[in-house]
Amino acid sequence: MRNTLFSLTMISILIGMLIFSCQPNVSIETAQYAVNGQKLYVTHCQNCHGAKGEGLGMLYPPLTDTTYLQNNRSKLAHIVRNGMTGPVEINGKTYESEMPGNKELTDVDIAYILTYITTTFGNSTQTYTHEEVKKSLTDPKQ
Amino acid sequence: MALAAVVWGCSGTAEKKLPIIGERETTERMVDGQTIVDTIYHQIPAFAFINQDSVALTDKDFDGKVYVANFFFTHCPSICPTMQRNLLKVYEKYKGDERLAFLSHSIDFKYDKPSVLKSYAEKLGVTNDQWQFVTGDKKAVYGIADQYLVYTKEDENAPGGYDHQSYLVLIDQQKRIRGAYDGTNDEQVAQLFSDLEILLQEQ
Numbered sequence: 001m002r003n004t005l006f007s008l009t010m011i012s013i014l015i016g017m018l019i020f021s022c023q024p025n026v027s028i029e030t031a032q033y034a035v036n037g038q039k040l041y042v043t044h045c046q047n048c049h050g051a052k053g054e055g056l057g058m059l060y061p062p063l064t065d066t067t068y069l070q071n072n073r074s075k076l077a078h079i080v081r082n083g084m085t086g087p088v089e090i091n092g093k094t095y096e097s098e099m100p101g102n103k104e105l106t107d108v109d110i111a112y113i114l115t116y117i118t119t120t121f122g123n124s125t126q127t128y129t130h131e132e133v134k135k136s137l138t139d140p141k142q
Numbered sequence: 143m144a145l146a147a148v149v150w151g152c153s154g155t156a157e158k159k160l161p162i163i164g165e166r167e168t169t170e171r172m173v174d175g176q177t178i179v180d181t182i183y184h185q186i187p188a189f190a191f192i193n194q195d196s197v198a199l200t201d202k203d204f205d206g207k208v209y210v211a212n213f214f215f216t217h218c219p220s221i222c223p224t225m226q227r228n229l230l231k232v233y234e235k236y237k238g239d240e241r242l243a244f245l246s247h248s249i250d251f252k253y254d255k256p257s258v259l260k261s262y263a264e265k266l267g268v269t270n271d272q273w274q275f276v277t278g279d280k281k282a283v284y285g286i287a288d289q290y291l292v293y294t295k296e297d298e299n300a301p302g303g304y305d306h307q308s309y310l311v312l313i314d315q316q317k318r319i320r321g322a323y324d325g326t327n328d329e330q331v332a333q334l335f336s337d338l339e340i341l342l343q344e345q
Contacts, residue, residue: 048223056227058265097265100219 030127037116053121061090069122077110077136107133163319185317191276194259209243211311213294215250216262220301225308225325233273244273249294249304251280
């Protein structure tokens with residue numbers, strides 16, 4: 001039993017290392033944005049969305065739906081700044097709570113946070129740039 | 143006999159006990175001509191609130207149970223989600239164990255009506271009546287917070303309009319406070335898990 005447990009642990013560590021080493025390289029800039037973003041995430045987002053972006057029950061949606069992050073990339077900055085109302089479908093479940101906006105965050109803060117979220121919880125390898133934030137915030141369709 | 147007493151005294155198997163928190167008084171009484179000193183510990187007094195099903199909930203519902211109490215509000219943008227996420231872990235571990243209950247008081251007496259609390263409880267993932275969510279008038283809720291030694295205040299400068307501490311307060315079968323753990327601190331929440339086991343062993 002102990003041996004089985006031990007080998008299982010070793011196998012999962014090995015798999016973990018493989019996955020980790022296969023992760024596409026992100027640029028130094030992206031990594032820097034993500035590090036800054038993590039600090040801001042802890043302060044502004046983590047209470048509701050959790051340390052691993054897992055959300056909380058049906059109260060707060062997880063941030064781990066990679067398809068949602070990809071399909072709605074241009075809306076993300078707008079959501080962080082202005083909040084969100086109405087139903088949103090994440091991982092096949094519909095969430096209806098209201099998200100408050102974060103007016104105190106600057107454009108570059110939002111770029112940091114979204115780079116952290118999209119590369120850590122999503123599968124993006126790109127920086128969520130300052131320009132993308134500006135575009136999202138000024139898009140008249142939003 | 144004396145040897146046995148020494149061995150027993152040194153064996154270190156005496157069960158670990160949690161402290162009893164709060165102010166205490168002593169009273170003296172005479173029994174068979176001898177003075178006996180009794181200690182009276184701080185206890186949570188009688189209370190009556192309305193729960194998520196619009197039903198009255200009183201201290202009687204917690205008689206003989208260990209319970210964890212805290213203070214929150216459904217629109218709290220700061221510490222509450224983390225505190226409730228951690229309390230949910232405790233709830234999930236002890237779900238169905240009738241020795242233990244959970245009691246969350248809303249300090250937003252204006253907005254958190256029973257229907258709001260009901261919806262919140264369901265969305266949080268609470269599926270039985272072991273975890274109760276209650277509301278009451280301002281004086282009753284803020285008054286009981288003092289009894290649990292938790293700071294609560296209506297404050298327009300605080301995020302969401304209310305200021306409060308994130309303690310998970312552990313109450314024993316006799317309504318005495320046996321521990322308080324910061325629900326936003328992982329180490330203290332781990333301590334709550336181990337202290338709960340100690341308290342549940344106590345008779």
